[in-house]
Amino acid sequence: GENVEQHPSTLSVQEGDSAVIKCTYSDSASNYFPWYKQELGKRPQLIIDIRSNVGEKKDQRIAVTLNKTAKHFSLHITETQPEDSAVYFCAAGYNNNDMRFGAGTRLTVKP
Amino acid sequence: DAGITQSPRHKVTETGTPVTLRCHQTENHRYMYWYRQDPGHGLRLIHYSYGVKDTDKGEVSDGYSVSRSKTEDFLLTLESATSSQTSVYFCAIQPDTNTEAFFGQGTRLTVV
Numbered sequence: 001g002e003n004v005e006q007h008p009s010t011l012s013v014q015e016g017d018s019a020v021i022k023c024t025y026s027d028s029a030s031n032y033f034p035w036y037k038q039e040l041g042k043r044p045q046l047i048i049d050i051r052s053n054v055g056e057k058k059d060q061r062i063a064v065t066l067n068k069t070a071k072h073f074s075l076h077i078t079e080t081q082p083e084d085s086a087v088y089f090c091a092a093g094y095n096n097n098d099m100r101f102g103a104g105t106r107l108t109v110k111p
Numbered sequence: 112d113a114g115i116t117q118s119p120r121h122k123v124t125e126t127g128t129p130v131t132l133r134c135h136q137t138e139n140h141r142y143m144y145w146y147r148q149d150p151g152h153g154l155r156l157i158h159y160s161y162g163v164k165d166t167d168k169g170e171v172s173d174g175y176s177v178s179r180s181k182t183e184d185f186l187l188t189l190e191s192a193t194s195s196q197t198s199v200y201f202c203a204i205q206p207d208t209n210t211e212a213f214f215g216q217g218t219r220l221t222v223v
Contacts, residue, residue, distance in 0.1 A: 001170065006153070032209035043201065043214040044154065051209070089153055095208050097142060097161060098169060101153040 002027040004092050006102025013080050014110050021105045023090035024072040030092040032099070033066060033073045038087045047088075048075070080109045114138050117202050117215035124222055130189040132218050134202030136182075142205040143185040144169075144212065145177060147198040154201065160185055192222040 003026040013019050025033075034049035050057045050064045050073065057064050061080075066073040073092075077084055087106050093099030114137030124130050134143060142161055146154040156169030158177040166177050174196060176188045189196055202215040 009151075034211070043216055045214070046211045049211070091154075093209060097144070097159045097167070097205075097208060098156060099212075100170070101146075101155070103151055103153040 001098060002030055002092055002094070002100040004090060004100045004102045006090050006105060008105060009103065010106045010108070012108045012110065015080060015082060017080055019077045019080050019084070019107055019109075021075045021088055021090070021107070022072060023074070023092070023102050024070075025092040025100075026071070027092070027094065028068075028071060029094045031095065032093045033064070034091050034099075035064060035075050036089045036091070036101075038089065038104075040086070044089060077107075080107075082109050082111050085109045115202060115204050115213055115215045117200075117218050119218060120216060121219045122221070124192050124220070126193060126222055127191050130192050130220065132187045132200055132202075132220070134185045134187070134204075134215055136185075136204045138204060138206070138213070139182060140204040140206045140213075141182075142208070143179065144203040144205070145175070145185070145187045146201045146203065147171065147196075148201060148217075149198050157187065157200075189220075192220075194222050196220065197222045 006023045031052035036044040037047045038044040063076040087104045090102040144159045145157040160166045160179040200218045203212040205212045
């Protein structure tokens with residue numbers, strides 16, 4: 001089955017700096033790559049997703065890039081704010097229900 | 112928030128006892144999932160359902176069973192709870208594959 005590796009496990013940045021989280025996947029057939037944000041004690045919520053026919057997608061301060069050849073995708077957060085502090089999960093799936101998640105990155109934005 | 116609720120929200124049970132967690136949705140979504148969340152492991156799929164009475168195993172299904180007799184309800188049963196099943200359990204619903212999954216609030220289960 002699919003295997004997703006996520007790095008780093010923890011990330012600390014100063015407010016206003018950028019944050020980058022990287023994920024690699026093993027199954028070249030995977031074609032859907034969502035990112036979820038989970039605040040402390042809350043449920044995971046989708047923040048952005050990308051499909052394999054697109055190399056990059058942006059939504060305000062958040063962007064995701066996908067490199068199918070290298071089988072990795074990244075989340076970029078610019079102009080970080082304290083409310084961006086959370087755990088972020090990447091995931092990969094292929095037209096099926098067995099979507100695999102990375103282990104998560106705990107992002108801390110220091111004011 | 113999407114119409115998805117989990118019950119109970121917290122439960123403490125003894126080793127060897129059966130436990131059932133309930134996920135209820137009001138969105139009429141076809142797909143429903145049960146995940147467990149443990150530190151260092153992210154979210155791992157236990158079982159999923161793609162319709163009434165249609166279920167399949169996920170990555171970590173041993174020791175768990177599920178049932179879906181109605182579109183809106185998806186039950187997760189631990190036949191004989193063990194300490195290794197202490198975790199936070201999330202239910203999720205999805206209208207179709209490769210679309211946004213909406214998660215419930217989670218159930219914190221402690222097996223003592």
